[in-house]
Amino acid sequence: MNRWVLGLVLVLSALWWLLSQDTAQHSKPINQVSLKSSEIEQQAEHQTIKQKLKTRAIQANSSQQNTTPNESIAGDDWSYLAIYRRLEWADVCQRYYRFAVRAQKNAASDFVSSFIKNDHHGNTVTAIDPRVESGLTRYQSRCETLKSAVFAYSQVDETELTYSNTVLLELQKLLDTTPTKTKKEKHLKSHVVMVQVFNQAQEELQKSYRESVAAESEKAEFLQRQMMALSQEMMALAEWLDPQEALAAYEALITEINHIDDQWVESYKGKGEAYQNALSNVLGHWIEIQAHLVGSDPDVFKLIKMASEWTRDVTRMGISVSAYRSELDLYLNTPGEQMMEAFGITSFALFSEAANPAAILYLCGLGYDCGSDSALAMQLCIKHYQEMPAACEVSVQDFYFNHALSPNLLEDVLTLYQWMEENYGE
Amino acid sequence: MANKVLVVLVVIALLLWVVIQQRDQNLHMVSANDNTDKGSVDTSSKTAEQIKKPSEQKIQNKSDEPILSPDKEHRLGFLKQELATTVFSDDLFVEASVHSQLMMYCEIFKAGFIRTELKGKIKNKTWEDAYKKHCDAQRTLRPHLLVSMVSSELLDWLPSTSFMGQKFKTLLSLNGDQGEELAIEMIRLAVRNKEAHWLLLVGQSQGMLNAFNYQEWLGTNNPQYNRQIIQLAQQQLICEWDPGNLCGPYSSLMAQNCWQTPSDCGIPYSEWFEKNHMPGIKKDVALVVNRLRAYARGGDIE
Numbered sequence: 001m002n003r004w005v006l007g008l009v010l011v012l013s014a015l016w017w018l019l020s021q022d023t024a025q026h027s028k029p030i031n032q033v034s035l036k037s038s039e040i041e042q043q044a045e046h047q048t049i050k051q052k053l054k055t056r057a058i059q060a061n062s063s064q065q066n067t068t069p070n071e072s073i074a075g076d077d078w079s080y081l082a083i084y085r086r087l088e089w090a091d092v093c094q095r096y097y098r099f100a101v102r103a104q105k106n107a108a109s110d111f112v113s114s115f116i117k118n119d120h121h122g123n124t125v126t127a128i129d130p131r132v133e134s135g136l137t138r139y140q141s142r143c144e145t146l147k148s149a150v151f152a153y154s155q156v157d158e159t160e161l162t163y164s165n166t167v168l169l170e171l172q173k174l175l176d177t178t179p180t181k182t183k184k185e186k187h188l189k190s191h192v193v194m195v196q197v198f199n200q201a202q203e204e205l206q207k208s209y210r211e212s213v214a215a216e217s218e219k220a221e222f223l224q225r226q227m228m229a230l231s232q233e234m235m236a237l238a239e240w241l242d243p244q245e246a247l248a249a250y251e252a253l254i255t256e257i258n259h260i261d262d263q264w265v266e267s268y269k270g271k272g273e274a275y276q277n278a279l280s281n282v283l284g285h286w287i288e289i290q291a292h293l294v295g296s297d298p299d300v301f302k303l304i305k306m307a308s309e310w311t312r313d314v315t316r317m318g319i320s321v322s323a324y325r326s327e328l329d330l331y332l333n334t335p336g337e338q339m340m341e342a343f344g345i346t347s348f349a350l351f352s353e354a355a356n357p358a359a360i361l362y363l364c365g366l367g368y369d370c371g372s373d374s375a376l377a378m379q380l381c382i383k384h385y386q387e388m389p390a391a392c393e394v395s396v397q398d399f400y401f402n403h404a405l406s407p408n409l410l411e412d413v414l415t416l417y418q419w420m421e422e423n424y425g426e
Numbered sequence: 427m428a429n430k431v432l433v434v435l436v437v438i439a440l441l442l443w444v445v446i447q448q449r450d451q452n453l454h455m456v457s458a459n460d461n462t463d464k465g466s467v468d469t470s471s472k473t474a475e476q477i478k479k480p481s482e483q484k485i486q487n488k489s490d491e492p493i494l495s496p497d498k499e500h501r502l503g504f505l506k507q508e509l510a511t512t513v514f515s516d517d518l519f520v521e522a523s524v525h526s527q528l529m530m531y532c533e534i535f536k537a538g539f540i541r542t543e544l545k546g547k548i549k550n551k552t553w554e555d556a557y558k559k560h561c562d563a564q565r566t567l568r569p570h571l572l573v574s575m576v577s578s579e580l581l582d583w584l585p586s587t588s589f590m591g592q593k594f595k596t597l598l599s600l601n602g603d604q605g606e607e608l609a610i611e612m613i614r615l616a617v618r619n620k621e622a623h624w625l626l627l628v629g630q631s632q633g634m635l636n637a638f639n640y641q642e643w644l645g646t647n648n649p650q651y652n653r654q655i656i657q658l659a660q661q662q663l664i665c666e667w668d669p670g671n672l673c674g675p676y677s678s679l680m681a682q683n684c685w686q687t688p689s690d691c692g693i694p695y696s697e698w699f700e701k702n703h704m705p706g707i708k709k710d711v712a713l714v715v716n717r718l719r720a721y722a723r724g725g726d727i728e
Contacts, residue, residue, distance in 0.1 A: 250572065250576070346702060347686050351703075353707070354707070405646060405648070405651075406644040409710065
């Protein structure tokens with residue numbers, strides 16, 4: 001009996017030991033070694049990719065301006081190109097000028113705190129990252145300097161800042177009336193005019209669209225009232241006591257709603273002759289400007305690329321999608337969509353995360369001012385300061401290489417950069 | 427002698443069973459309030475409806491259940507009939523929540539701005555017709571759930587009978603940052619327990635960016651990018667853990683992808699993913715999927 005008990009104890013002990021070893025392995029943190037070694041290989045690959053991008057996107061450092069932005073903005077140079085540069089700053093400063101117009105009634109308001117509070121749903125933020133504080137303070141300073149310089153030159157009373165786009169409009173007038181002197185200025189102006197003509201064609205299309213809608217406005221209101229009534233009937237269905245009857249009523253309501261919806265869509269189609277002419281005009285200009293994407297001038301590339309993408313936001317110059325374009329029956333693809341198609345991709349969402357940085361870095365590579373004090377860097381600061389405060393202190397390239405892009409995404413950015421070189425490079 | 431041998435063998439077998447059960451419990455993060463049966467089942471041999479569902483721990487105290495008006499009791503009766511064959515959870519509230527999510531895409535394809543947007547754009551007519559038939563069948567099977575969902579008041583009064591279900595109810599009632607901590611807890615539980623339906627329900631909640639250390643994994647603090655990568659990674663895991671119900675040809679996931687890319691409607695998820703993303707982005711998704719899988723296996727991941 002004792003031998004049996006002893007044998008049993010030994011067997012059970014051995015089994016317990018074996019199984020506890022297995023448990024210990026399972027409950028250890030995962031073995032990071034294999035993960036680490038593949039990470040090291042990947043890091044080396046990512047460094048190579050970063051280097052390739054850097055050699056392209058930072059090549060034009062030597063052509064950067066020798067003056068500080070404040071000096072350029074406040075200086076005596078009012079040539080065509082200098083006004084154009086001020087216009088780019090005015091575009092970035094729009095958000096500041098909206099604040100300034102409101103602040104005229106409340107002199108005590110502090111721009112940095114108000115700006116941040118506005119982005120935090122009206123909640124005061126007590127701990128502000130010093131990089132953000134510094135960046136937004138510089139932003140305010142640039143915009144104030146610009147406003148003063150433009151008003152002084154144009155002899156406009158500073159108290160006349162009643163609209164946030166006053167500075168922009170003054171600079172636009174100056175640009176239109178200032179003669180070009182250098183080859184660069186003449187080249188730039190010819191494309192500025194081209195884009196202005198395209199913008200005019202877009203406005204005519206929009207006007208035609210609005211007129212066609214206005215003619216149907218009574219009908220649209222009627223349809224809207226009908227839709228609301230049906231929606232209320234829909235909400236009440238849950239209280240019906242017979243689910244099958246409720247389902248039948250639901251199906252009938254859906255049919256009616258779809259019928260109204262179809263009528264509504266038809267009323268916005270704008271199929272009149274005036275609209276079709278305006279549409280053809282826009283399409284013609286759109287095709288024409290895209291031919292000018294090929295070239296080496298960074299200002300022209302920025303101008304044409306943004307116009308071709310139907311965007312006023314430089315951070316969307318890689319690819320932009322617009323419900324407005326599909327409403328207007330604009331069936332051609334933007335250059336960004338053409339690039340996406342070239343890769344066989346139809347899903348816009350994540351493609352844009354590579355396409356937009358690639359386009360900006362391509363712009364930098366052409367020689368556009370992408371330094372830490374540039375208008376473009378400032379635009380990234382005011383857009384990304386909340387989650388990536390480094391945007392307020394580093395160059396555009398540095399921001400993308402070291403903050404905004406994952407190492408794997410950098411790989412895709414390089415691919416698209418190379419595509420742009422092949423398709424837009426001279 | 428033979429009796430002694432038999433007794434010894436029985437005792438060994440019993441003790442082995444105890445040890446194995448103990449080990450399996452140690453592999454899962456068990457909260458005080460949740461003891462989900464993982465039930466990772468080989469789905470290849472079962473139909474979608476036969477997949478064993480995890481059983482969430484029920485509330486012990488029946489007096490915690492809300493008292494309903496006669497009208498709502500009557501409607502609860504309808505729902506109980508419609509959801510009698512539960513697929514995802516024994517908790518009616520959870521079951522209804524998941525089915526509501528799945529049916530939602532059916533309805534927005536049938537009426538609304540997505541219907542208008544997609545009109546004439548879906549190339550795969552076979553899929554489109556089959557999806558409509560699938561949606562019609564769901565409506566006929568669960569009419570009361572459908573009309574209740576449309577009136578948006580279903581989840582307000584439907585009682586929950588499990589601890590996870592109650593957590594979810596609480597989460598739905600919280601706004602903005604208030605629910606972040608709870609959302610993070612639920613997302614991590616969903617991953618740890620490989621529960622696809624919970625990942626579907628809570629994966630995109632307010633806590634999603636901070637549920638794990640995604641910034642460190644991906645090497646960027648770009649929330650717009652990270653959110654999309656996490657969403658794709660979650661979709662992959664949902665397809666892995668419940669391919670039949672939540673990743674089938676007529677699932678809400680497929681409908682969502684169809685809306686995004688109408689020219690690709692009907693193609694299997696994995697094919698859609700491979701076709702529509704750049705290589706670097708795919709690597710980031712794989713990176714997140716691998717780490718979440720490691721967490722699901724019991725790894726100590728932050």
